[in-house]
Amino acid sequence: MVFGNVHAVRAASFDLPRGRFLTILGPSGSGKTTLLRMIAGFDRPTGGEIFINGEPVNAVPPHRRAIGMVFQKLALFPHMTAAENVAFPLKMRRHDARLIPQKVERYLDLVRLGGYGGRRINELSGGQQQRVAIARALVFEPDLLLLDEPLAALDRKLREEMQLEFRRIQKELGVTTINVTHDQREALVVSDEIIVMDGGTIQQKARPVDAYRAPSNAFVANFIGVTNFIAGRVTEVAAPRVAFEANGVPLAGLSADAALVAGMPCAGALRAEQVRIAAGNGRLDGLETVVDGHVVDCIFEGERVVYEIRVPALADTLMRVFDHDPESHLQFGPGDAVRLGWNARDMHVFQK
Amino acid sequence: MRTPRAAYPLTWRVMDGLERIAAALWPASFQRGLPYLMLMPAVVLVGLLVLGLFQIGDTSLRTLDTNTFLMSEDYTLANYRRVLTENFFATVAGRSLMGAVIVTAVTLLFAFPYAYLMVRTSSPALRKFLLVALFLPFFIGQVVRAYGWLIILGNQGMVNEALGLVGVPPMRLLYNYPAVLFGLVQYMLPFAVLMLAPALTAIPGELEAAAASLGAGWVRTFRHVVLPLSRPGLIGAGLVVVTLSLTDFAIPAILGGGTQDFIANAIYDQFFRTSDQGLGATLSLMLVAVGSIVVGLVFLLFGAGTLAMAEARK
Incomplete structure (x- = not known):
């Protein structure tokens, strides 16, 4: 039309x-x-x-x-x-x-x-x-x-x-x-x-x-749900697993895109609810990737808290993280050092 | 640090100043009277008209003494008797009323598609063209337009010349009833379109799409959706056209050539030809009465609310 x-x-x-x-x-x-x-x-x-x-x-x-x-x-x-x-x-x-x-x-x-x-x-x-x-x-x-x-x-x-x-x-x-x-x-x-x-x-x-x-x-990853994008470059493809590095940090995720080859710029998409959050020196067991950051903002939305966290190791990427646990609600405030962790299977890698 | 006031635009400060002056001259306690004060000019204007009406009422009760050409001193109903009994006046009144009804029907018939197209067209160029074409006649004026028709429809006019080219003998197109009605329709069309356009604009286009999706072709969409919803516009436009046609003077005078007088022409004759002010005043009052009855009937039949003035529909 x-x-x-x-x-x-x-x-x-x-x-x-x-x-x-x-x-x-x-x-x-x-x-x-x-x-x-x-x-x-x-x-x-x-x-x-x-x-x-x-x-x-x-x-x-x-x-x-x-x-x-x-x-x-x-x-x-x-x-x-x-x-x-x-x-x-x-x-x-x-x-x-x-x-x-x-x-x-x-x-x-x-x-x-x-x-x-x-x-x-x-x-x-x-x-x-x-x-x-x-x-x-x-x-x-x-x-x-x-x-x-x-x-x-x-x-x-x-x-x-x-x-x-x-x-x-x-x-x-x-x-x-x-x-x-x-x-x-x-x-x-x-x-x-x-x-x-x-x-x-x-x-x-x-x-x-x-x-x-x-x-x-x-586009779909961004339009549905709250998604964090981490820009990087593909280092190795072993379908469906893709390894990439972002600002020197080795990361990994899944991709269905057959056109993705090593050396390509890419973006890793990670849902806000797939990221776990712990105190700066806390432990995040069983998670493949762990990065440190500090809280920029925390927004109370009733059934959940949305944290905005700056991660220096990932070129100051601002990541959004949900905390749905009413027990731990609002335990971190702006400026607090926190640790984030996730699994590679929750990261979807797309061409950029 | 600068004062925050300096950051305001100059116009704001001017407005603030004006408001302060207004507040000093017109304290807030007077506020309630403000709407009435603003009503005053209109009330004065209409009031003067009512005074004039009383004057006419007084005149209508006096007869003309043909020896002295003075109005009689005492009141009599002779004028009313003449108006109601003499055939001439019945003819004129019948011609005017019948004319007004025909002109209104034809005008609405022509105005509706015009207004509809103007409101609904998706082409801004066409909309502008239709709007300009609508306003152009307003700049020309009624009398000039009527003379224009004389030139076009006269015995040696354009139409007859064109007919002559194909072997049709010249026809008398002027100074008859159809000519007057034709001129009136042409004069009333812009008024009707202007009254109809807002009413049609108020009907969401989505309603017509909905009617189509529900199985109505355009004829039934028009009959069941567009027409009922444009009733306020049709009634408003109809009222304007009926009253303007009923009281029109120039078109019957010029295109009727004195043979097709409407009520207004009869009134003019009484005042300015025979100088019988009493009879003229009586005819004027009769015209006011007939117009009022027509408008009253419409209100009675459809309710004043249908004019979309009394109650804004949700």
Whole structure:
């Protein structure tokens, strides 16, 4: 898809088996919404073809595609009641008029809005409006459900509740779903599968746990989770193990990249939760790599403490480390000398 | 160290000074009266108009003595009787009302697609063109435009010349009812578009996309989503066009050539041709009454809220 001379979506081929919940995850401007709009039929791809149920649909206008969509701003019809909103697609798709009321009822029950059908849209809370939008997108039993960041505007508590709700409804109906979001937590929570997009190109397609544990490149490693990057140079490759040195310190990690050879500049990615922290003269048993540093900042986030630690041996790299143990919370303050340790299997090495 | 005050831009300090002066002249305890004070100019203007209305009301109850050309000393309802019974006035009123209704319907029909395209187009160049084309007639003025139509539609005008080239004999295109309605529609179109555009802007484009994804083609999207949601704009634009057409003077006078008088023309004749101020005043009051009834009916049918002024919809 090209807008002017900007390629919004370049390389985005993927297929999705029936009944799966796929999330397209990416920063704003990564092309994920354009991709969704092309699937819905609002924008026509300048190249390539989209198939639904094996049928090419590029020439099919949106209202002839069997796709339910929940919009970013919900796009509920303000001049209709909740029930009229849900009945709208049934009327437009010429369903049997006698069956419409009970069908509307059933789907309002499904989204736990039984009894709210007579309310006008502006009489419903944000969460209830979400539910009406979901019911409206699902009531005509579409082949595909598209979610265009509908949860982005909700507060965190409601958002997390609605994520589980999406998951429940999707499992209950078994409808194939494509969700678009920039919220990595949402992607991990709701999806069977994640596509990470950047610059109009798919960076990785994987199950949530694999995208998190085995990112395919530095972008994915950086976008999902809190990741420390240590710049260095490859010294030896014995796939999947890669040895590299950073500022003279020998380090090691894993890599799936066959193009990596000795002498190449590289970056080692290490999750903040994979790093153990101990006092300056403390012991870190069973960890392959141990470095010394001092605390620059410590941030209390409730369920965890995030330490920012400067490591002189690694050219003053600033590393972020989580401490989830409530017993040891906040035992170090700024300026304290600490020792960090990790295992080579948790370090993912990428080309730089 | 410099004082922090020196770091503020000059304009801030000027504004601070102005605010201090204002505070001295207008203590905070007067604050509550401020909105009413700002209302004063409008109240004075409208108040003067009401005084004028009373004056007209007084005049309408006096008849013209054709011997002395003076207004009668005592009050009589003779003028009202004439207006309500004489065929001429019924014809003029009927022509005006019918004209206003037709002009409004046609204008809204034409204005809606124009406003819709102007609001929804993704091309900024097209939007600018439509906007400029909309405002251009305002710079020309109603009378000049009406004379323009005389040149175009006259017996030796452009249209008849063009028709003559293909062998059609010259037609009388002017000084008839359709010519007046045509001129009025052309005059009212910009007003209607300007009233409709904000109402259409207020309808999120996403709603139309949603309707499409839910299975509605553009016709049914228009009928079930766009049209109901643009009702406030349509009613507002309709009211403006109806009242302006009903009370218009120049277009019926120029394009009607004296044969297609509207109420305003009849009033003008009474004041400035026959000098019967009493009858003119009566006709004026009748016009005010008819206009008020039309607006009142619309409010009654659709509610004042539909004008999007009374209550801002959530």
